[in-house]
Amino acid sequence: MIKIAKVLDIKNVTKKFGKKTVVDNLTFSVNEGEILGFLGPNGAGKTTLIKMAMGLLKITSGKITVCGFDIEKDYEEAAQNFGGIIENPEMYSELKGITNIQIFSELYNDVDKQRIEEVVKLVGLKDRITDPIKKYSLGMRQRIGLAQAIIHKPKLLILDEPTNGLDPAGIKELRDMLRKLANQGTAILVSSHLLSEMELMCDKVCIIDKGKMIDIRDLKEVRKEGKTTDSGQTFEYSYDTNDNEKVFKILKEKNKNVFMENNEVHVQTTKSEIAILNRELINNNIDIYTITQKSKTLEDLFMETTTSLGKGE
Amino acid sequence: MKTLKLVKAEFIKIFARKSTWVIVILAALLVAFSFASNKIFSSVEDYDYYSDMAKWEIESLDNILSDYKDKTDNKSMLLVKMIEYKKSLLNEIKDMDIIHNEWKNELNSEYQTVKSNLLFLSLLKEGYNLSDIRKANELMYDSYVIEEEVAINYETKTEKELETYEKELKTKANELHEMLIGNKTYKDYLLREINGHKSEIASNSKLIQENKQEIIKINNKQQREALENSNKDLELSNERLNYIIYWKQYMVDKKINEENWKHSVIMNIIDYYSYSFKNDNTYTEEEYYKSDEYAEYRNKKLNVDYEDYLKIKDEEKQKVQNSFIKNVYAVENNININNGSKTILKNSSLVYQVIGVVSIIIAGTIVAKEFSTGSIRMLLIRPVKRWKILLAKLITTLIFMVILTIILFIVSFITTGICYGFSDFMTNDLNVINGKIAEVSFFIQMLKIYSISLIPVLFFVIFAFAVSTVLRSSAAAIALPLAGMLGGQIVQMLFYMNPKVWLSYTPIPYISLSPLLEGGSYADMISSMNIMYNMNISVLNGSLIYVILTVIILFITFVVFNKIDIKNQ
Ligand SMILES: Nc1ncnc2c1ncn2[C@@H]1O[C@H](COP(=O)(O)OP(=O)(O)OP(=O)(O)O)[C@@H](O)[C@H]1O
Ligand SMILES: [Mg+2]
Numbered sequence: 001m002i003k004i005a006k007v008l009d010i011k012n013v014t015k016k017f018g019k020k021t022v023v024d025n026l027t028f029s030v031n032e033g034e035i036l037g038f039l040g041p042n043g044a045g046k047t048t049l050i051k052m053a054m055g056l057l058k059i060t061s062g063k064i065t066v067c068g069f070d071i072e073k074d075y076e077e078a079a080q081n082f083g084g085i086i087e088n089p090e091m092y093s094e095l096k097g098i099t100n101i102q103i104f105s106e107l108y109n110d111v112d113k114q115r116i117e118e119v120v121k122l123v124g125l126k127d128r129i130t131d132p133i134k135k136y137s138l139g140m141r142q143r144i145g146l147a148q149a150i151i152h153k154p155k156l157l158i159l160d161e162p163t164n165g166l167d168p169a170g171i172k173e174l175r176d177m178l179r180k181l182a183n184q185g186t187a188i189l190v191s192s193h194l195l196s197e198m199e200l201m202c203d204k205v206c207i208i209d210k211g212k213m214i215d216i217r218d219l220k221e222v223r224k225e226g227k228t229t230d231s232g233q234t235f236e237y238s239y240d241t242n243d244n245e246k247v248f249k250i251l252k253e254k255n256k257n258v259f260m261e262n263n264e265v266h267v268q269t270t271k272s273e274i275a276i277l278n279r280e281l282i283n284n285n286i287d288i289y290t291i292t293q294k295s296k297t298l299e300d301l302f303m304e305t306t307t308s309l310g311k312g313e
Numbered sequence: 314m315k316t317l318k319l320v321k322a323e324f325i326k327i328f329a330r331k332s333t334w335v336i337v338i339l340a341a342l343l344v345a346f347s348f349a350s351n352k353i354f355s356s357v358e359d360y361d362y363y364s365d366m367a368k369w370e371i372e373s374l375d376n377i378l379s380d381y382k383d384k385t386d387n388k389s390m391l392l393v394k395m396i397e398y399k400k401s402l403l404n405e406i407k408d409m410d411i412i413h414n415e416w417k418n419e420l421n422s423e424y425q426t427v428k429s430n431l432l433f434l435s436l437l438k439e440g441y442n443l444s445d446i447r448k449a450n451e452l453m454y455d456s457y458v459i460e461e462e463v464a465i466n467y468e469t470k471t472e473k474e475l476e477t478y479e480k481e482l483k484t485k486a487n488e489l490h491e492m493l494i495g496n497k498t499y500k501d502y503l504l505r506e507i508n509g510h511k512s513e514i515a516s517n518s519k520l521i522q523e524n525k526q527e528i529i530k531i532n533n534k535q536q537r538e539a540l541e542n543s544n545k546d547l548e549l550s551n552e553r554l555n556y557i558i559y560w561k562q563y564m565v566d567k568k569i570n571e572e573n574w575k576h577s578v579i580m581n582i583i584d585y586y587s588y589s590f591k592n593d594n595t596y597t598e599e600e601y602y603k604s605d606e607y608a609e610y611r612n613k614k615l616n617v618d619y620e621d622y623l624k625i626k627d628e629e630k631q632k633v634q635n636s637f638i639k640n641v642y643a644v645e646n647n648i649n650i651n652n653g654s655k656t657i658l659k660n661s662s663l664v665y666q667v668i669g670v671v672s673i674i675i676a677g678t679i680v681a682k683e684f685s686t687g688s689i690r691m692l693l694i695r696p697v698k699r700w701k702i703l704l705a706k707l708i709t710t711l712i713f714m715v716i717l718t719i720i721l722f723i724v725s726f727i728t729t730g731i732c733y734g735f736s737d738f739m740t741n742d743l744n745v746i747n748g749k750i751a752e753v754s755f756f757i758q759m760l761k762i763y764s765i766s767l768i769p770v771l772f773f774v775i776f777a778f779a780v781s782t783v784l785r786s787s788a789a790a791i792a793l794p795l796a797g798m799l800g801g802q803i804v805q806m807l808f809y810m811n812p813k814v815w816l817s818y819t820p821i822p823y824i825s826l827s828p829l830l831e832g833g834s835y836a837d838m839i840s841s842m843n844i845m846y847n848m849n850i851s852v853l854n855g856s857l858i859y860v861i862l863t864v865i866i867l868f869i870t871f872v873v874f875n876k877i878d879i880k881n882q
Contacts, residue, residue, distance in 0.1 A: 051690075051878075051879065054694045055693070055694065056690055056693055056694065056878070056879040057878045057879065057880075058876070058878055075696075075698060076696045076697065076698060077696070078696075079694060079695060079696035079697075080696040082694075083694075084694065086690050086694075087687075087690075088687070089691060090686055090687035090688045090690070090691060091688055091691055092326055092329070092686075092688055093686070094326075094329040094330055095325065095326065095329050099325065099329075103322040103325065104691070104695060106318045106322070107315055107318060107319070107695040107696060107697055108695070108696065109696075148691065
């Protein structure tokens with residue numbers, strides 16, 4: 001495999017507001033062509049970290065680099081390489097959409113008229129670009145926000161809740177666009193609460209809570225799990241048959257990890273074991289209608305990790 | 314380069330707001346109106362003060378009259394007589410049209426005195442005595458000014474002498490009546506004045522001759538010196554009278570009437586000239602330390618020694634001398650320094666305040682508004698260092714202020730020109746430097762006056778910018794500097810009424826700089842105040858204070874802006 005360059009590198013970053021530690025010693029990175037989902041409950045410190053990565057907040061301790069440029073020491077070079085949206089992208093509401101984009105694009109080294117046209121088309125605002133922003137809907141504002149973020153073809157795209165206010169079609173468009181950008185090599189950091197969306201969108205997720213790193217996971221691997229031959233891992237399977245009571249009895253004799261739920265039989269076991277069980281059931285003259293392997297969703301992961309911490313308090 | 318682009322963007326933002334256009338247009342209208350208002354309301358001011366006063370006095374006399382009219386005792390009859398006479402005199406005032414002929418004012422009071430004297434004389438002849446007349450006068454609120462002279466003349470003069478005295482008075486009254494009621498003009502008045510001066514000179518000269526003959530005869534040294542001194546005074550007085558005659562004749566020859574601006578300038582010249590005569594009696598050291606002036610200084614706990622006193626006197630003399638030179642030059646070279654369009658334009662401090670208010674509003678919102686809308690986050694994630702963004706905003710504010718100044722100057726220029734004529738702008742302005750006149754083009758003079766007057770305004774605008782950045786609140790950023798700029802002027806006034814030395818190191822004496830410039834309300838007192846209080850108030854020092862404060866404020870602002878966390882609010 002080719003060595004993947006770290007476009008955004010966050011090392012031992014801590015942020016304190018007064019005595020309150022909001023981001024606590026976080027370390028992770030986003031590589032070229034990678035979409036990293038940044039998850040955490042409200043107040044976890046996502047926006048705070050993103051603001052530090054874009055130079056809006058001073059870093060209390062630790063170091064953030066973008067394409068190798070220190071965000072505090074070489075701010076101008078770093079900023080040339082990132083673009084983004086923080087919370088709601090508030091622009092100059094009296095000005096036309098196009099004027100807003102022009103004002104910002106003039107501050108980058110090489111953005112020409114053509115590029116602006118291209119981006120406007122890309123975010124789907126061609127018809128409304130000469131209206132002042134105050135006449136835009138929430139979703140349109142999100143789109144113009146995205147336009148200003150990608151206008152200079154940044155190597156790193158940071159999006160704080162970009163799906164906020166987008167309609168389902170818009171969300172899909174955004175997903176496709178991000179994927180396209182990632183394929184072109186852009187590193188993308190997205191924070192969002194829409195876990196199912198994140199699942200579809202991201203290559204990796206990073207979960208934080210109360211400023212602390214909880215988990216960082218490669219979603220490609222999570223998805224792959226269960227599709228291959230037995231890895232010895234336990235999964236949950238549910239049976240729907242003509243005689244569930246009987247199935248429960250049979251399985252109970254074989255295996256202890258069985259329970260009934262919603263009139264279905266649930267069993268926790270490994271892949272090779274379930275094949276043996278199936279044969280057994282057929283031999284017992286059971287008609288099996290469906291058998292489902294329940295894969296772990298991101299939501300499960302999220303709830304497990306973050307709420308458990310919440311309970312522990 | 315990026316800073317320039319940012320400046321351009323800032324202008325786009327400012328002028329995209331309708332409120333900006335509204336306040337600029339309002340400011341222009343306000344300025345235009347303030348210059349035109351004198352013209353617009355001048356007809357209202359033109360009410361006849363003198364006739365009104367006379368009417369009012371007649372009414373109050375009528376009230377008294379109604380109480381005494383039917384009484385038959387001697388004293389009441391006297392009172393009725395005096396009131397009726399006064400009423401006829403007051404009635405005459407209505408026909409004089411003094412309001413359009415100021416020169417008649419003085420003649421009228423002279424006329425009233427002569428006529429009163431005639432009345433008293435006839436009353437005395439009728440057998441009334443002076444104390445009765447006095448009492449009656451008291452009852453009519455002292456309408457008459459009673460001169461002892463009549464009574465003395467009545468008692469001391471023979472009948473024949475009295476007759477000639479009365480005749481003289483009558484002739485004088487007739488002559489004055491002719492001047493006041495007839496269709497005489499200001500020119501006639503001037504000629505009469507000149508004749509008066511000439512006869513005074515003639516009698517002075519006669520006296521001088523007599524004194525000279527006397528001096529030769531007298532042996533007593535003291536007496537001789539007294540006469541010599543009195544001759545010296547008389548000669549000086551003649552010299553002064555000749556000078557006054559010169560200017561009055563000048564006005565006659567050049568057909569200058571009271572409405573002409575040169576009239577008031579020439580009156581000033583005569584005043585300044587006479588003042589320089591009076592002012593020659595400076596105290597000697599011994600006299601000074603015994604004088605009331607010194608006592609007053611001691612009262613105020615001021616240490617003004619004789620040397621300081623001389624300096625103060627000198628400054629005053631210099632000032633009068635400069636004004637004198639300037640006024641003479643103005644008349645001779647036809648340069649209106651009194652109330653032409655130029656002077657009106659120069660002396661309006663409203664323009665600076667309007668520039669200040671509007672610029673403070675812009676400076677107070679230019680940073681704070683980005684924070685309140687949240688757009689600051691969009692702006693600060695660009696590849697431009699923070700200080701450059703702030704600098705661009707500062708430059709924008711300053712350019713805005715310059716543009717506003719130019720717009721408002723043009724508005725004032727055009728309004729003044731339309732109302733009072735443009736031709737005046739073409740003449741040069743006069744400066745007196747080391748006792749010599751220097752002509753300066755009016756526009757250069759205006760540039761100088763505007764630059765100096767706008768120094769404090771500029772400071773308050775930068776102050777607004779700083780508050781806008783550091784506190785991130787538009788309300789505070791507009792309110793604080795406005796309070797400083799407008800409210801500060803009251804504090805400044807209090808300072809000049811009762812100076813404190815330590816305050817002279819603060820901006821307080823300089824809140825508004827235009828009153829410190831030539832012709833301003835504080836300009837004349839500064840030099841003597843500096844000597845009395847041992848201070849050093851000057852436009853230059855004021856500017857220096859502002860420069861230092863501005864540097865400090867801007868330094869803090871930039872450091873803070875570079876350091877702050879851009880939070881949600
Ligand atoms: N200026 C501030 N001063 C003090 N505390 C702050 C400040 N800004 C944020 N915080 C706190 O920091 C924590 C993290 O806030 P942050 O906005 O980063 O959360 P988030 O993960 O983005 O949450 P959300 O999902 O609601 O957007 C919160 O507890 C918040 O109250
Ligand atoms: Mg957030």
